[in-house]
Amino acid sequence: MTDLATAPAAKPTPHVKENAIIRFENITKRYGKVVAVDNVNLEIREGEFFALLGPSGCGKTTLLRMLAGFETPTEGRVFIDGKDVAELPPNKRPVNMVFQSYAVFPHMKVADNVAYGLKMDGVDGGEIKRRVEEALELVKLGGYGDRMPDQLSGGQRQRVALARALVKRPRVLLLDEPLSALDAKLRDQMRSELTSLQEKVGITFIMVTHDQDEALAIATRCAVMNRGLLAQVATPADLYEFPNSRFVADFVGSVNMFEGVLDKDEQDHAIVRTQELSAPVYLDHGVTGAKGSTVWVALRPEKIEMHKRPEGSSPMKMEDAPAGTNVVAGVIRDIVYLGSETIFEIELESGRRVRTFRSNLTRYDQEDFTWDEPVWLAWHACSPAVLLS
Amino acid sequence: MSRVAREKPGPLEYHRRWPLQLIVGATFFFLYFPLIILMVFSFNDSRRNIVWQGFTFDYYEKVFKNAELIEAFGNSLTIAFFCTIISVILGALTAVMLWRFRFPGKTAVEGAMALPIVVPEICMGVAMLVFFAKIMPWPSGMPWPLNLGAIIIAHVSFAFPFVATVVRARLASFNRELEEAAKDLGASEWRTFWDVLVPHMQPGLIAGALLAFTLSLDDFVITFFTAGPDTITFPVKVYSMLRFSVTPEVNAASTILIVVTVALTAIGLHLQNQSENKKLKP
């Protein structure tokens, strides 16, 4: 068994190399008074599927466009493959982009669309034909070369955009919200296709998205941005289990957050006192924070267990709880049935509401939790993340 | 009668209410009846032109034997041809400039461009007359087609704003990401312009060209003031023939002009449809 405090194993990524193919050095972009990107330092390794994640307007697209060459940084330097690209216009950069609207040329056949970039590079006719066919095959559009773009579905048009960018064999492929225009079913399918495509071609992919599920599902590493700043750069699992701030904990996944004061901080345990819970929170690991400082305890809903509480039983004291667990009393106030799982909203004695999920393991819930039922909520001492900011 | 047709007309179905049907009918009558009369009487075998006397092609023959009229017709086509080419280029460039760039005095340029559309034609005509008579006389006795230069310049000055307006409207629907995509794939600014922007503008260019051609071909007022004795255009010539009497010859000439304009418009629209259909069907 691995230590519970370390991250779950990351996806195997044999194609990721050690060298940084992209490096942002102190990149700032201002539009007048608006700071779209604020002093970003970031390295992306060759072969990664990297996701830029963040709420609307946080500067993801701006960062991507500075890579493609459509925006110039106000301050700082961008390196692609070790070369400073400040002077290179978009048509000279070894990166290609898949646009949010796909931007497939409407007046050209699919094959001509894909061939366009090669023609601009002066590749000779026979070679173009061969590579276009290969690229269309790669995105599963073999035989669609003679169609016009408006005879294609949205998903197919996106594949054309992908093929058109990949056929140039760029060092890095940039994707701006590639899946946002697709419907839910197709989006799921394209997610896995994008991943396998990336593994097949071995090119570094950088994807912008505001959908955290998408980023977690696809990326080998994610950067979360907030108002132009990099909030955290980590693997999906680290991002979810070890967020470094309230913003990241809240933006990635759903979370119950309790504000409290750090009461005790030892090597092997810590205690946080909070008004919102009837008992202090016991943690089985130390926190690097000053005693008495304000901290936030972030607890994911699925890490909370729910048990029936017989009417009239007295609230459990922390000392009575099974070793290594936290227990609080509450009453179920709301139940949302989602098919695969059910969301429960529980009101604690302090009036604070807490969410928890339960997978619907059987077709009839044996325990039959219902509205206004008293329950115990319990979680492991290692489950919550303690955040200092 | 089908069931649907017997239902009460909806609030907006004005074409099914009699007062509006009457108005629509009257409109069509006053629009087309004079034209039909004009065409029918161009075949009338009578100089007096009021009562039907019998069918004849005589007046068409006369028209084709009338050297002055044929020359005027040739002038008109030449002027319209050059006017169209220059107007489309100027209009398209103006439209792209106004759509693409922000520069000091942009609003003023936009306003100035709309002026030829709103200024009364008679004023334009007088202005052109004064300009070419007093300020910059067009040298006479120039070889064809330079002798038509003054008229061509006058026509371009009122036709190109129409082209610019039509093309500008078309540009509003352009997706800037297409342009970025082309550059991203390695195209230079000029390649991007030709490969992406011009194809998008194409329907606007065709519509603008048709407008410029027909505006130029049938312009009377401005041409009347700018034309010299050796640069008569077709509409001006027809007008001068009318001053003596309304003969079937005038009818025949007008009919030819109508047929030419309608045919050219139809060809233009057909070409445009074809290029759009090509987009839809392989």
Ligand SMILES: Nc1ncnc2c1ncn2[C@@H]1O[C@H](COP(=O)(O)OP(=O)(O)OP(=O)(O)O)[C@@H](O)[C@H]1O
């Ligand atoms: N050309 C521009 N001129 C002025 N401000 C701009 C420009 N482009 C972006 N901005 C501003 O910069 C900030 C970041 O924009 P950006 O497009 O990078 O956001 P984003 O993270 O991609 O958001 P979204 O998810 O909505 O696409 C926003 O506040 C935006 O208003």
Ligand SMILES: [Mg+2]
């Ligand atoms: Mg964006």
